Each structure stands twice: as structure tokens, then as C-alpha cells.
Amino acid sequence: MNEYSSKLLEATVHELSRLPGIGKKTALRLALHILREDAVYARNLGNALIRMREEIVFCKKCNNISDNDFCEICTNSKRDEQTVCVVEDTRDVLAIENTGQFNGLYHVLGGIINPIEGIGPSDIQVKHLVERVNTEEIREIILALPATVEGDTTGFYIFKLLKPFEIKITTIARGVAVGNELEYTDEITLGRSIINRLPFEGMAE
Amino acid sequence: MNEYSSKLLEATVHELSRLPGIGKKTALRLALHILREDAVYARNLGNALIRMREEIVFCKKCNNISDNDFCEICTNSKRDEQTVCVVEDTRDVLAIENTGQFNGLYHVLGGIINPIEGIGPSDIQVKHLVERVNTEEIREIILALPATVEGDTTGFYIFKLLKPFEIKITTIARGVAVGNELEYTDEITLGRSIINRLPFEGMAE
Numbered sequence: 001m002n003e004y005s006s007k008l009l010e011a012t013v014h015e016l017s018r019l020p021g022i023g024k025k026t027a028l029r030l031a032l033h034i035l036r037e038d039a040v041y042a043r044n045l046g047n048a049l050i051r052m053r054e055e056i057v058f059c060k061k062c063n064n065i066s067d068n069d070f071c072e073i074c075t076n077s078k079r080d081e082q083t084v085c086v087v088e089d090t091r092d093v094l095a096i097e098n099t100g101q102f103n104g105l106y107h108v109l110g111g112i113i114n115p116i117e118g119i120g121p122s123d124i125q126v127k128h129l130v131e132r133v134n135t136e137e138i139r140e141i142i143l144a145l146p147a148t149v150e151g152d153t154t155g156f157y158i159f160k161l162l163k164p165f166e167i168k169i170t171t172i173a174r175g176v177a178v179g180n181e182l183e184y185t186d187e188i189t190l191g192r193s194i195i196n197r198l199p200f201e202g203m204a205e
Numbered sequence: 206m207n208e209y210s211s212k213l214l215e216a217t218v219h220e221l222s223r224l225p226g227i228g229k230k231t232a233l234r235l236a237l238h239i240l241r242e243d244a245v246y247a248r249n250l251g252n253a254l255i256r257m258r259e260e261i262v263f264c265k266k267c268n269n270i271s272d273n274d275f276c277e278i279c280t281n282s283k284r285d286e287q288t289v290c291v292v293e294d295t296r297d298v299l300a301i302e303n304t305g306q307f308n309g310l311y312h313v314l315g316g317i318i319n320p321i322e323g324i325g326p327s328d329i330q331v332k333h334l335v336e337r338v339n340t341e342e343i344r345e346i347i348l349a350l351p352a353t354v355e356g357d358t359t360g361f362y363i364f365k366l367l368k369p370f371e372i373k374i375t376t377i378a379r380g381v382a383v384g385n386e387l388e389y390t391d392e393i394t395l396g397r398s399i400i401n402r403l404p405f406e407g408m409a410e
Contacts, residue, residue: 005277005298006270008257015250019235030224032295034258035270042258045220046251052213053239053247065211065240072210090237093210 004028009035061132063108063125065090073105080104082139086129086158088112088146096144104142107132112145112154121157129158133165140168147174147189209233214240266337268313268330270295278310285309287344291334291363293317293351301349309347312337317350317359326362334363338370345373352379 004010009031016027034042058064059071062084066072073079073093083104087093088111096102109124132138141162145151159169175193176185185193209215214236221232239247263269264276267289271277278284278298288309292298293316301307314329337343346367350356364374380398381390390398 003299004270005295006257006261006272008253008261008272009270009295012253012257015246015253018246018250020238021231021234026226028296028299029226031257032270033225034254035261037258039258041220041223042254045223046253046255048213048217048220048251049239049247049254050251052211052217052236053242053244056211056213056240065209065214065237067211067213090210090214091233094208094233097208 058108058110062106063110063128064093064106078103082137083142084132084136084138084140085142085144087144088151088154092144104140107141109154112150113157114150124154126158126161130161133162133167138167140170143169143171145171263313263315267311268315268333269298269311283308287342288347289337289341289343289345290347290349292349293356293359297349307347309345312346314359317355318362319355329359331363331366335366338367338372343372345375348374348376350376 004013009028012031012034013024013027016022016030017024019027022030034045055067057066057069059066059074060069061074062071064071064073080103083102084107085096085102085104086107086109087096088109090108093106093108096106107125107129109126109129111119111124113119113121113124129141133141141158143155143158145155155171162169173196174189175196176182176190182190209218214233217236217239218229218232221227221235222229224232227235239250260272262271262274264271264279265274266279267276269276269278285308288307289312290301290307290309291312291314292301293314295313298311298313301311312330312334314331314334316324316329318324318326318329334346338346346363348360348363350360360376367374378401379394380401381387381395387395
């Protein structure tokens with residue numbers, strides 16, 4: 001007997017369980033939920049997935065996900081074109097946009113250097129970043145990469161590549177997260193926050 | 206600006222985040238994963254969802270999910286047609302099938318009585334169960350319902366309905382789970398396992 005009593009259900013569970021963080025049990029729960037919903041929901045979800053994958057493009061300037069050749073941020077004349085924030089992926093763009101603290105452009109690498117997973121400099125959009133620095137009027141590059149070994153490696157690699165250019169290269173501050181108790185902050189973060197201490201007025205919003 | 210820098214991405218995140226247990230952040234993570242995969246994966250997943258919802262049927266005998274009018278269990282001549290196990294949904298059928306301890310047929314209620322969520326006896330396949338008891342040669346009904354107030358309510362309701370028939374009605378045993386320490390077992394379960402104690406040889410597999 002078919003394990004799932006239906007080949008159609010089995011196929012759906014199989015495809016769903018290929019998603020990250022979704023095992024067979026969760027996939028089955030999701031499939032049964034979709035079965036209980038209106039048929040229009042399954043159609044909307046299925047078609048949204050297919051259309052997204054087939055029609056989405058990457059911005060020719062910043063490499064962010066976009067519906068057009070150039071994304072809404074790069075084509076927005078109110079943004080500061082001289083400051084470019086380098087991030088790993090689209091989620092980081094969303095996170096930084098949500099802070100409301102940045103008005104420049106982005107450069108989405110589409111990954112970070114990770115030798116263990118076989119991701120080298122040529123697998124991410126580093127060359128394209130150098131081209132941008134060469135051709136655009138960029139004054140400052142802000143590295144907003146993950147606070148991990150891979151993030152630091154990628155940052156250092158980019159720093160070395162961009163050093164010959166007359167350009168300011170900064171990195172986002174690491175330190176004690178707002179609202180966190182010192183005693184629960186890991187010692188490396190706390191150590192860095194002491195080394196990179198700021199004049200008190202610098203804390204003001 | 207569009208929150209997700211792409212309307213296609215936004216639509217996918219919106220539809221995915223309607224699934225149970227999947228919030229906006231997880232939906233975005235899944236959508237970005239799908240974007241990185243081959244286009245064939247998005248098509249397979251999308252089409253599996255749509256086909257499943259449109260083509261799946263419920264077995265006319267046991268109400269389980271099926272690709273045909275009658276499911277593979279109900280049409281299997283090797284199964285014992287005189288013993289019917291009543292369960293809440295398809296997942297329970299899978300769980301019991303996986304034990305390899307049951308060779309009868311099933312009856313899938315498609316839910317349990319839950320007044321708080323507005324699910325009454327007419328919303329689940331109880332009437333159909335009574336019809337089956339009336340027309341089929343059923344000797345025993347095993348209630349395999351959740352060990353919750355709603356499960357007990359549903360079991361009691363079915364018990365009252367089937368009492369007039371000359372039929373054995375049993376319920377699966379509640380007790381200390383295999384491998385569990387007594388001190389970590391909740392007192393109601395432990396109490397029930399004492400009340401429903403078995404002769405020692407009954408424990409043998």
C-alpha cells in the first residue's frame with residue numbers, strides 16, 4: 001500500500017518536505033491543511049510559487065530581487081547613490097529598510113564566502129561590486145555582513161579588493177543588543193563593545 | 206516602496222504565510238529558497254499542490270483521503286472488514302498503519318466535536334459511521350481518538366449512538382508511554398494506567 005493512501009498527497013508531501021526546516025510530518029500537516037481549504041487557495045499558492053520563480057529577476061544594479069530590470073530602490077531618485085550597503089541577501093535589505101535608518105543603495109552579494117559549503121568569491125556578486133565602485137560615484141561602502149566567521153572572511157576579502165579605490169569602507173557596529181542585559185551577552189560581543197566604545201552623546205538617537 | 210522589493214515575492218510570501226505555523230519570516234525564507242532552486246522545483250511543487258487539491262477524493266466507505274472512490278485499505282481483501290477503527294483524520298490512519306498492529310478497516314471522522322471551535326456532531330462523519338454499522342458486518346468498533354476533552358466527548362457521543370447495536374465498542378489503552386519514566390508521567394495518565402492495569406503476561410509482545 002502507498003504510505004499516504006494517495007499518490008497525489010504523497011507527491012505534495014515529497015515536494016514540501018524538500019523545503020528547509022520542513023520534515024515529512026510538517027509537510028503532511030501542511031498538505032492536509034491545504035486539502036481542507038478552498039480549492040482557490042491551492043491554486044493561488046501553487047501559481048504564486050510558479051510565477052515568482054519564472055518571472056522574478058535580479059536588479060541589474062544592486063542584484064536585489066526585483067520585478068523589473070532595475071529595482072525600486074535603485075530607481076528611487078530620493079536615495080543617496082553615493083552610499084552603498086553590502087549585504088548577504090534580500091532578507092538583510094528588508095531588515096535594514098525596516099530600521100528606517102538607511103537612505104543609500106544596496107549591493108546584494110547573494111551569499112557569503114563559505115569554504116566548507118564550497119562557496120567561493122566567484123560564486124557571489126563581488127566582481128560586480130568592484131565594477132560598481134569603478135563606474136558609479138560611490139563614496140562609502142558599508143559592510144553589513146553576518147557577525148560570523150564567514151561574514152568576517154567575506155568582509156575582509158571585499159575590504160582588500162576595494163582598498164585601492166579612494167573610498168570610505170565601514171562596517172556596521174557590533175555590540176550589546178538594545179534591551180539586553182550585560183550578564184547575558186557573550187564575552188566576545190561584550191569585549192568588542194568595550195573596544196569600540198562611543199562618546200556618550202553618540203548613543204543618542 | 207513595496208515591502209518585499211517584488212510583487213511576485215510578496216504574493217508568494219502572503220500565500221505561504223497563510224499556512225499553519227508559518228509566519229511572515231519563515232514564508233520569506235522559504236520563498237527565497239525556492240528562488241535559489243531550479244525552476245523545475247517551483248513547477249513541481251506548485252503543480253503538486255494544485256493537482257492534489259483538485260483531484261483528491263475521499264473514500265466512499267471510510268472517508269479517508271484517496272485517489273479513487275474507494276481507498277486502498279477498504280479494497281484490500283486481506284483486511285479484516287469486521288473491525289473498524291474510528292480516528293480523527295488521515296494522520297492517525299498513517300500513525301496506526303505504521304505500528305503494523307492493526308489489520309482492520311478505518312473510519313475517518315474528519316474532525317472531532319469541539320464546541321469552542323463550533324464543530325458539532327453534524328460537522329464530522331458520525332452519521333456515516335452509524336450507516337456503516339447498520340449495513341456492514343461490523344463486530345467491533347475501536348475508538349482511537351485524541352486523549353483530550355474533545356476526544357473523550359466525541360468518543361462518548363459515538364458510544365451512545367452505537368450502544369443500541371449488538372457490537373463491541375472498545376477504546377485504545379491510555380497509559381505510561383513505552384520508554385517513559387514514571388516520575389515524569391502526568392498524574393492523570395499514571396492514575397489511569399493503575400486503574401486499567403493488566404495481568405503481567407498481557408504486557409508481553
